[in-house]
Structures are given as structure tokens and as C-alpha cells.
Amino acid sequence: MTFSIDQFRLDGKVAVVTGAGGRGNSIGRAYALGLGKAGAAVVVADLNAEGAKAVSDEIVAAGGKAIAVGVDIVKPDSVAAMAKAATDAFGGVDILVNNAALMAELGYLPATDIPLDQWNRIMDVNLTGALICTQAIVPLMRARGGGKIVNQVSGGAFPAMSVYGISKLALVGLTTTLARQLGREKINVNAIAPGNVMSDAGKQLTPDDSPFIKFLEASVAMRVRGQPDELVGMLLLLCSQAGDWITGQVVHVDGGWVLRP
Numbered sequence: 555m556t557f558s559i560d561q562f563r564l565d566g567k568v569a570v571v572t573g574a575g576g577r578g579n580s581i582g583r584a585y586a587l588g589l590g591k592a593g594a595a596v597v598v599a600d601l602n603a604e605g606a607k608a609v610s611d612e613i614v615a616a617g618g619k620a621i622a623v624g625v626d627i628v629k630p631d632s633v634a635a636m637a638k639a640a641t642d643a644f645g646g647v648d649i650l651v652n653n654a655a656l657m658a659e660l661g662y663l664p665a666t667d668i669p670l671d672q673w674n675r676i677m678d679v680n681l682t683g684a685l686i687c688t689q690a691i692v693p694l695m696r697a698r699g700g701g702k703i704v705n706q707v708s709g710g711a712f713p714a715m716s717v718y719g720i721s722k723l724a725l726v727g728l729t730t731t732l733a734r735q736l737g738r739e740k741i742n743v744n745a746i747a748p749g750n751v752m753s754d755a756g757k758q759l760t761p762d763d764s765p766f767i768k769f770l771e772a773s774v775a776m777r778v779r780g781q782p783d784e785l786v787g788m789l790l791l792l793c794s795q796a797g798d799w800i801t802g803q804v805v806h807v808d809g810g811w812v813l814r815p
């Protein structure tokens with residue numbers, strides 16, 4: 555097959571992005587807008603239904619196709635309703651981006667002291683939520699002969715320095731397991747591990763004057779801070795025909811964070 559730049563286009567594809575309706579400048583919003591610009595019809599899904607509507611309106615205003623869905627990814631009935639809304643609006647699903655998670659609200663909880671109910675809540679949203687969405691959407695991908703799943707993990711999992719990091723490392727495990735299981739069905743499953751991204755949530759978690767940022771500034775190979783838009787190119791590669799031979803990978807988009815000593 556001869557390479558064509560059109561292999562990055564997503565015209566005729568349907569993408570579901572969870573966690574895409576959050577606070578103003580979020581990674582999910584950048585993902586949803588990027589997928590829309592590449593031609594996909596986008597299902598903008600979030601616990602925050604109002605925020606999801608604002609992002610889907612942005613996509614439509616830019617000439618794209620989108621709907622907003624309020625969803626709680628830890629509730630199978632709510633996720634089933636999201637899958638139905640996608641099918642009713644656009645006839646199926648080709649792309650699932652498991653981006654919703656708890657992060658900024660968690661701080662750095664030490665594993666030795668975390669109350670079990672908090673541990674379970676983090677694992678429910680950051681790990682089991684992605685599984686529930688995958689279980690609901692994979693049958694729709696099978697019906698269309700294949701698909702792409704991208705799980706949003708984190709540089710904070712390499713190594714896991716907090717319970718949040720543990721949840722994201724577990725999501726890496728789900729990524730590789732699903733990649734093996736679904737490869738022959740032409741469903742690619744990969745993960746993006748962003749470094750320190752200046753979404754509104756990222757700014758809340760790591761303000762400019764935090765000691766952690768000072769430490770990173772002295773040790774990261776290229777640049778500590780990135781913008782949500784700097785992740786979109788990798789997402790489009792992993793979601794498009796250009797990425798057909800890529801599966802089971804964790805791609806670090808982080809200015810060299812993972813290389814720090």
C-alpha cells in the first residue's frame with residue numbers, strides 16, 4: 555500500500571471521547587476538537603453534561619458533527635445509554651478514547667494511609683470505568699469490522715508514585731491485555747502517557763511554584779510543560795489508518811519526562 559496523507563483522515567468514522575466536557579481547557583476537549591477536525595463525528599461524553607454540550611457545540615460551529623452525552627463511566631447502565639446515543643446519532647462507533655479520570659482532586663495520597671473507600675473510588679473511575687466503556691463499545695466496533703481504542707494513562711505511572719499512578723499503571727495492563735485479545739479482530743488498543751499538561755486540572759495539580767515542578771525543570775530532557783493540543787497529533791495517528799499496525803503500545807508524549815534520572 556502506498557502511503558497517503560489521507561490515511562490520517564477520519565471522515566465517516568465515529569469517535570467517543572470520555573471526560574471531554576470538563577473544566578475549560580481540558581485534554582478531552584482538545585481530543586474531541588482534533589477528532590472533529592480530522593472528519594470524525596464525535597460523541598462528547600462527560601459526567602459534566604453541560605460542559606460536554608459546550609464542546610460539542612464548538613465542534614458543530616467549526617463545521618463538524620458532534621453530540622453531547624452525560625455519562626457516569628462507573629455505571630454500566632449509563633455507559634450503555636452512551637453507546638446507544640452514539641448508535642442512534644451516527645450508526646455505530648469506530649473509535650473509543652478512554653480519557654475520563656480522577657486526577658487533580660486526588661492530590662498525592664500515600665498508599666500506606668489511603669482509606670479503602672477512596673482507593674476503590676479511584677480504581678473504579680480510572681480503571682474499571684475504562685473497562686465498562688470498552689465492554690459497551692467493542693461489540694459496536696466488531697459490527698463495523700474493527701476499531702481503535704486509546705486509553706489515557708500518565709507519566710505519573712512511570713514509576714507510580716501515588717495511588718493515581720497505580721491506577722494508570724493498571725490501565726496500561728488493561729491496554730496490553732485488550733490489544734492481545736482484540737488484535738485479530740482489527741481492533742487496535744494503545745495508550746498515551748502525557749507528561750505535565752497545562753489543562754486547567756493540570757495547572758491546579760502542579761502550580762508553577764510547586765517543588766515538584768522545580769525538580770522536574772532540572773531533570774526533564776526537553777521541556778516539562780505541554781499543552782493539551784500537543785497530544786492531539788499522537789491521538790490522530792493511533793485512531794487513524796496511519797496507525798493500523800500499532801497496537802499494545804504506551805506512547806509517551808512528554809518532552810522527555812520518562813527519561814528523567
Ligand SMILES: NC(=O)c1ccc[n+]([C@@H]2O[C@H](COP(=O)([O-])OP(=O)(O)OC[C@H]3O[C@@H](n4cnc5c(N)ncnc54)[C@H](O)[C@@H]3O)[C@@H](O)[C@H]2O)c1
Binds near residue numbers: 577581679747749
Ligand atoms: N493534565 C495533566 O497533566 C495530565 C497528565 C497525564 C495524564 N492526564 C490524564 O488526562 C486525562 C484528562 O485530564 P485533564 O487534565 O484534561 O483533566 P480534567 O479533570 O479536565 O478531565 C477529566 C474529565 O473526566 C471527567 N470525569 C471524571 N469522572 C467521571 C465519570 N465517573 N464519568 C464520566 N466522566 C468523568 C471529569 O468531569 C473531567 O471532565 C485524565 O485521564 C488524566 O488522568 C492528565
